[in-house]
Amino acid sequence: MSISQREVLGKIGKAVEMEKKLDLHSEEYLHKLMTSQFALSFKLFLVFIIILLGLPVMNYIAPEMMNARIFGFTVTWFFLAVLIYPITWLISWAYVKSSIALEEKAATWTDPEEH
Amino acid sequence: MQQGIQIIPLIAVVLLVVVTIGLGFWVQKSVKSAADMYVASRSVSVPMNSAAISGEYLSAASFMGVAGMIMKTGYDNIWYPVGYATGYLFLLLFIAGPLRRFGAYTIPDFAHGRYDSPTFRKIAVIFVLCIGFFYTMPQMKGAGTALVNILNTPYWVGIVVVGSVIIFNVALGGMKGITFVQAVQYWIKMVAISLPMFIMFMFLGGYGTNMSKFHNDAEKGGTLPKFRTDYTAIYKPAAPLNDIVFGTVIRGTFEQDTQVIITPSKKLPEGADQISAQQLMTSSLPAETREVTLPTGKKVTAYIFKKGTEFATGQPIVATQGGQPILVTDPVSGKEKPLKVSAKFTVTPAGSEEVTRITYKAGQPVPNAPNDKTWIEPYGLLSSKYGHPVLYTYSLILAIVCGTAGLPHILVRFYTNPDGKTAKRTTFWVMILLGCFYVFPPMFGALGRAWVPELYAVAGGARSTDSVVLILPRLLNQYVPYLGDILSAITSMGAFAGFMTTFSGLLVSLTGALAHDVYGNMINPKATPTQKMRAFRISAILAGSTAIVLGMFVENFDINMMVGWAFAIGAASYFPMLIVSAWWRRCTAIGAGAGMLVGGGAALAAIVSTMLADKKVIPSLGPWFADHPVVRTLFEQPAIWAVPFSLLLIYVVSLATQSHVPKNSRWKMLVLHAPEELNLKNRNYIEDDAVPAH
Numbered sequence: 133m134s135i136s137q138r139e140v141l142g143k144i145g146k147a148v149e150m151e152k153k154l155d156l157h158s159e160e161y162l163h164k165l166m167t168s169q170f171a172l173s174f175k176l177f178l179v180f181i182i183i184l185l186g187l188p189v190m191n192y193i194a195p196e197m198m199n200a201r202i203f204g205f206t207v208t209w210f211f212l213a214v215l216i217y218p219i220t221w222l223i224s225w226a227y228v229k230s231s232i233a234l235e236e237k238a239a240t241w242t243d244p245e246e247h
Numbered sequence: 248m249q250q251g252i253q254i255i256p257l258i259a260v261v262l263l264v265v266v267t268i269g270l271g272f273w274v275q276k277s278v279k280s281a282a283d284m285y286v287a288s289r290s291v292s293v294p295m296n297s298a299a300i301s302g303e304y305l306s307a308a309s310f311m312g313v314a315g316m317i318m319k320t321g322y323d324n325i326w327y328p329v330g331y332a333t334g335y336l337f338l339l340l341f342i343a344g345p346l347r348r349f350g351a352y353t354i355p356d357f358a359h360g361r362y363d364s365p366t367f368r369k370i371a372v373i374f375v376l377c378i379g380f381f382y383t384m385p386q387m388k389g390a391g392t393a394l395v396n397i398l399n400t401p402y403w404v405g406i407v408v409v410g411s412v413i414i415f416n417v418a419l420g421g422m423k424g425i426t427f428v429q430a431v432q433y434w435i436k437m438v439a440i441s442l443p444m445f446i447m448f449m450f451l452g453g454y455g456t457n458m459s460k461f462h463n464d465a466e467k468g469g470t471l472p473k474f475r476t477d478y479t480a481i482y483k484p485a486a487p488l489n490d491i492v493f494g495t496v497i498r499g500t501f502e503q504d505t506q507v508i509i510t511p512s513k514k515l516p517e518g519a520d521q522i523s524a525q526q527l528m529t530s531s532l533p534a535e536t537r538e539v540t541l542p543t544g545k546k547v548t549a550y551i552f553k554k555g556t557e558f559a560t561g562q563p564i565v566a567t568q569g570g571q572p573i574l575v576t577d578p579v580s581g582k583e584k585p586l587k588v589s590a591k592f593t594v595t596p597a598g599s600e601e602v603t604r605i606t607y608k609a610g611q612p613v614p615n616a617p618n619d620k621t622w623i624e625p626y627g628l629l630s631s632k633y634g635h636p637v638l639y640t641y642s643l644i645l646a647i648v649c650g651t652a653g654l655p656h657i658l659v660r661f662y663t664n665p666d667g668k669t670a671k672r673t674t675f676w677v678m679i680l681l682g683c684f685y686v687f688p689p690m691f692g693a694l695g696r697a698w699v700p701e702l703y704a705v706a707g708g709a710r711s712t713d714s715v716v717l718i719l720p721r722l723l724n725q726y727v728p729y730l731g732d733i734l735s736a737i738t739s740m741g742a743f744a745g746f747m748t749t750f751s752g753l754l755v756s757l758t759g760a761l762a763h764d765v766y767g768n769m770i771n772p773k774a775t776p777t778q779k780m781r782a783f784r785i786s787a788i789l790a791g792s793t794a795i796v797l798g799m800f801v802e803n804f805d806i807n808m809m810v811g812w813a814f815a816i817g818a819a820s821y822f823p824m825l826i827v828s829a830w831w832r833r834c835t836a837i838g839a840g841a842g843m844l845v846g847g848g849a850a851l852a853a854i855v856s857t858m859l860a861d862k863k864v865i866p867s868l869g870p871w872f873a874d875h876p877v878v879r880t881l882f883e884q885p886a887i888w889a890v891p892f893s894l895l896l897i898y899v900v901s902l903a904t905q906s907h908v909p910k911n912s913r914w915k916m917l918v919l920h921a922p923e924e925l926n927l928k929n930r931n932y933i934e935d936d937a938v939p940a941h
Contacts (some may be wrong), residue, residue, distance in 0.1 A: 165920050173340040180336060184329075184648075188640045189626040192579065199624050205461030206623055212325045213689040217682030219335050219759055224675045225285060227340060232668055235922035 165238050172234060176227050186213060219234060254442055255729070256717075257398055259736035260743050264412055264922060267428055267747060271416035274424040280776060283423045289664040291426055297676035299426045300660050302433030303752035304331070304677075305684060307389040307619050308746035308810050310436060313685075316407070316629075317692030317715040318702070322623035323629040323636075326643055328685035332649020333677065338673040345829040345919040347661045352822065353756070354655055355764040361828050362836035363909050368764060370840055373758040374847065375655045380797060382654070382813040383753050385806040387798025390503055390746040393739070406798040409743075413751045414791035418784045422663060423602035425751050432744040433680065439741025440687045442678035443720045443734040447694060454690050457697045461619040468620030471495060472610035472700030480601040482706040484595045488707050489603065491592040491614045493560035496529055498611055504535060504597040511566070511588035514873070520567045524550065527590035529559040536599075541859045542863055551597050563587040578634050579626045607704070616703035622696065633876040639884060646886030650814030653821035656749075656756040666869060666923045688716075716742065724916045754791055760785035819889035820847030827897050829919055831911050838901030846893025853882040853889070883908050891902075 191198050191208055197206040205213075277283075293301070309331060316324040327533040354375060359368035387406045394405030424585055451457065462468050479502065484490045492512045508525035509532075525532055552558065565585045566573045572585040581589055594603040606798040607613075621627045626636035631638065651657070665668040693716035695702065699722065704710045707929040712716070716738050724731035762782040769773055774782065801809065827834050827842070857879065860868035872879040881888060901908075909915065 144867050157911070161916055162920075166830070166916065167880055169920055177337075178840045180333070182631030184333065184644065185641070188625070188637060188644075192637055195624070196578065199463055201459070204457075206463065208625060209322060209458070209465060209623065209689075211324070212322075212329060214686060216329055217332065217678075217686060220333055220678055221675075224336055224678050228675045231344070231671060235668065239922045244341075 161242060162240065168234055168238070169231065170228055172227070176223050180220070180223050183216075250480045253398070253448075253732070255732045255736040256739040259740040260398075261905075263612070263671065263740050263743055263747075264408065267412055267416065267432075270431060271430045274427050278420050279424050283421060291665075293664075293669055293676060295426065295430050295468050295668075295673050296493045296660070296663060297673045297680055298430035299434040299663075299913050300429075300657065300673065300677045301680040301684070302429035302431075302744075303660065304657060304681065304708055304749070304750045305433065305436050305745060306386060307742050308806065309685070309688070310742050310745040310809075311389075311682075311713065311716045312806060313637065313688040314695070314716050315711070316551065317689050318359075318695040318715050319618060319712040320628040321692075322625050323627050323640065325642075325689055326640065327647060328688055330644055330647025331651060332681045332685050333659060333672055335678050335681065336649045337648060337735070338652045339656075339671060339678070341826050342668045342829060343661055343674045344667040344692050346658065346825065347664050348921075348923070349919055351914075352659075352662055354658055354825075355760060357828070358766075358824070358836075358839070361909070361915055362839065364836040364840075365390075365768075367836045368768065368841055369430035370844065372760050372764045374843065375764075378655055378813050378816050378821075379757045379760070380754050380794065381809060381816070382656070383750060383794040384797055384801045385504035385809040385813075386753070387794060388801050388806055388809075389390045390743070390750075391514070391798065391802065392744055393746065402802050403799055406795055407747050409750060410791055410795040410798070411755055413747055415803075417751060417754045417791070419781055420789040421780075422755055422759075422802050425755055426663065427562070429748045429751065432748045435744045436741045436748075437684055439737050439744070440684065440691075440716075443648055443738055444687055444690050444694075444733060445570075446730070447723065448718065449490065450723055451694060451698055454693065455691050456780055458623075460697050461693075463620045463623050466860045470619045472616050472696055472703065474607050474609050474611050474613055474701055474722065474867075475698070476609050476701075477606060478609075478704065478903075479604050479606045480701070481707060481710065482594050482605070484601075484603065484709065488595070488705065489594050490706060491594065491605075491927045492619065493590045494563070494886065495589065495612055496559060497614055498557060498559045498608065500606045501552045501554060503554050505552045505597045505603055505605075506539070506597040507552055508539060508547055508549045508593040510547075512591040513566075513586065515586075516568070516573060517568055518568055519573060520569070522564070523549075524590075524900055526563060526564060527561050527588070529561045530557065532828070542864065544735070560590040561591040577904055578631060578636050589812050591775055599899045605703075607897065609775065613700045614705045615697070615706055616696075616700060633880045633883075635877055635880045638877070638887070639880050642881070642887035643882035644891060646811075646814055649818035649886060649890050650821040651817075653817030653825070654813070655760075655817075656752040658821075658825075659756045659759060660810075665776040668923065691716050691719060698722055744750050750794070754787060755795075756786040758783060758789040761790055812851065815850040815885055815889070816847045818886045819893045820848035821842070822896055823890060823893040831901075832916050833901060833905065833908055834903045835904045835907040836895060836909075837904045837907055838897045839897075841900045842893045842897030845896055846889055850885040850889035851893065853885040856884045 187208065199206045199208075202210055282927055301589050308329070313324065313328050316327065346357065349360065350358060351360050353371075355368040355371035358371040359365060387410070390409040391405040394400050394408065395402055398404075416428060448454070462470055482491070494512075509527060511522050511527065515522070533550050533552055533556065535803040537549045537551060538546055539549045564587065566588055574583040575586045576583055594605070596603050617628050626640070630636035630639040630643070661670050661673075664673055692715070692817075695712065699715065699719050702710065702715055702718065705711050707713065720734035720738055721731040722735060762779070762785075766782045766786065767779060771778065771782075818929075823846060824839045824843040828839055856868065857872065859865045860872050863869060872882070
């Protein structure tokens, strides 16, 4: 991407551009773009928040199970000190992959001729 | 006892400093423009940038503090590394991509650009400087005390060394120079924490093997760690370092005439039967006593133990009221159980000695240590201290996670990515690099408890759980000569790299705020590239020197407390502002500003009030907090209410000021979220001057 391209659209909200790229600048496009990205983020956020905030609940309501011993650890220690990191990697991998795919798709929602 | 200069760690630290300066010179050759200095020309590759972000983020607190806290009070503290690492997931999901795409350089740029409000930029600058300087203070203190440990230099030497090296690097190479240095130092830290641990596994047994030594069954759960050799603990005469809690019968010998105040280990409820000092002891008390006035004005009796006297504390006894046992409800199981107390000593030398020395024989239980069950299971000493462990745990998680997403020196690094997509990929790799690192501090905590339990004996300072990362590896000297010293030198180097990288990251963001926001936007908006580069260098020296001076003043502050302040303000100010600005179109500058100021301010005020109570600046506050444990918990860990409060405030105030919604807010949201393929560009806040087009 050249430097000049970056500067071309510098002045915010030029009327000329608004007309020319009506599609891209329409309410519908922005709405579709934001809701689809937000839905993806929020879905994965929910998955993770349930794991993260669910663990203290499990520790509280099922202490016997969580404090049972496994490979020398307690279940909850092994989960929080070791297993949780690979889980976050999986979630962020899923996010990066789908989010970039979504961006590529979103670029096709408008007419490529116009820009 | 280690005294004098330790040659091997000294060599390691000198080597690290020389390498850091050398890298600075080497990178400096390629720094040609203001864009290089401010944002590394936005061309940092994903592997380099993710290592640099991780390197910058892993402070000495992560390197030494987390391991020490886990060793000290156990399971609850694992939430710290987990929160530090997973905060990035929230950044990734909601903030990283949009923020980079907007093209602003600093958070104040974003605040200004998103709302077309120069006033908002000024408010945001103040916050960057506040959080930044708050966070530099613990780094400075850490550097000072680490050098005290390694070289026995005066406190200020460490601060001046770390400060000047980093100022030099930042002033010379700016963001571009520091990016490379930080990436290299991530790998230094990763090796420094993992290699010694793997070697220790070979001699001391694996992670699981060591964990299995701690019991949590009904029969053996009460086990306390025991001294492995005879050990002389040194107690400085300053609270709380001179408090010693004995959980059971423990024998020790005073090495000098000592004045001891003996009290029950827990505060007894109003109306409870008096427990005499003798009831808490197995050995008999000396005849000589002295009346001592406590800071609260209360008069108590202190016993004078002569030099060489052996003492023995007693088994825990049940506190009574009118002859009946006092029952307390266990906050986790909900079961009622009798309140048991044991002896607590507050020791001061009775003669002219500066410190109190007490010798414990091998095999004696270690004072101040939690028992196995309390240590290994959730809802232990940390979260249960005010009787509301679940509330405390949740607020702690929220503070760390949202605080991470609101640290200005981390956010500024996202602008060095070429585009929003690489910003997302970078964050993914950061999570992997951080996750790999954070598996290790709990290992140091566990092996520390098993092999160097004497560190529990003193509550803070050079020979306490705080320095487990430096002291545990020395144990290997028993197996292979000098191996322990070499490994300890490696971990010292890692800790030192921690101070340097985090300070350098903070310095870049502080310098950016001064040079770009204050000079480049408020003082001289028409600055030429040469002037901008000079402004960056002058700002780096100014900000760095200020940090050095501030560092001198905080020798007696608690590192974790200062870090907590920075995180709480970040969590309740920047985080809500950023997330709402990126996703809610109808948000106004007034709303976002109000939420940030009032939310952040309220969180800060709450934390400061607990500090004022603890340091007895406002004497009546302490007892009031003691009577209101829920309020105390909420004030000490304010994120659980401050973050929603700040979000709500942004929402309500924005709705009330809808006429101030920026006219082109739709365009702005489009710039934040539209894929790069569409070539929508906001203006670049740092012009790519002097860089040949490529």
